[in-house]
Amino acid sequence: MVRLILFGPPGAGKGTQAEALAQTWQIPHISTGSILRLAVATQTELGTKAQAHMDSGELVPDQLVIAMIPERLKQEDAQVGWILDGFPRNVAQAHALDALLQQMDQAFDLLVNLEVPDNILVARMLNRGRGDDDETVVRRRLEVYRAQTAPLIDFYRDRQQLVNIDGNMESKAVTAAIKNVVAQYGD
Numbered sequence: 777m778v779r780l781i782l783f784g785p786p787g788a789g790k791g792t793q794a795e796a797l798a799q800t801w802q803i804p805h806i807s808t809g810s811i812l813r814l815a816v817a818t819q820t821e822l823g824t825k826a827q828a829h830m831d832s833g834e835l836v837p838d839q840l841v842i843a844m845i846p847e848r849l850k851q852e853d854a855q856v857g858w859i860l861d862g863f864p865r866n867v868a869q870a871h872a873l874d875a876l877l878q879q880m881d882q883a884f885d886l887l888v889n890l891e892v893p894d895n896i897l898v899a900r901m902l903n904r905g906r907g908d909d910d911e912t913v914v915r916r917r918l919e920v921y922r923a924q925t926a927p928l929i930d931f932y933r934d935r936q937q938l939v940n941i942d943g944n945m946e947s948k949a950v951t952a953a954i955k956n957v958v959a960q961y962g963d
């Protein structure tokens with residue numbers, strides 16, 4: 777049973793790593809960004825409300841994102857573990873996650889913080905060519921990360937739930953490093 781939060785700036789490789797680890801451990805990869813992109817593509821009410829925020833590189837309002845999580849964590853496939861990618865992204869979301877996990881009588885094992893230098897992040901995001909990846913939006917997403925999301929590093933470090941991993945290695949080496957800290961945690 778693994779419950780892991782993958783944390784880090786946009787472009788750090790959270791999605792790629794989450795995908796690989798979810799395969800290995802046969803647990804769901806829960807990406808709020810992917811859920812939101814699907815909602816936008818299928819023009820649901822959530823998608824309609826989220827789109828402008830996503831297109832400009834801002835965070836989608838907390839009440840919309842926070843509401844997605846209990847629904848997802850309560851599904852059958854998430855009872856054997858999960859990897860959260862892209863949530864929580866600010867202090868309010870971190871508190872909401874605490875409250876939810878407590879209510880579900882669960883806890884996450886670790887929060888893995890993928891560290892990657894800014895210049896590499898920008899290059900990676902511009903390379904993947906997603907709709908919200910033009911240069912202005914990319915820079916805004918990084919600013920939003922620094923201002924609203926990065927403060928969570930101290931929040932989780934104080935609670936000794938944070939592990940830093942160098943995300944600027946070959947993808948397979950990053951996956952191996954994450955598996956290694958999770959294995960140590962289990963001992």
Ligand code: AMP
Pocket residue numbers: 786808809810812829830831833834835836837841861862863864865869908917
């Ligand atoms: P991501 O795929 O995680 O980079 O997310 C893409 C976009 O979706 C972000 O730039 C935000 O606009 C939105 N988003 C994803 N997760 C969250 C979240 N936890 N809180 C607010 N907005 C989010």
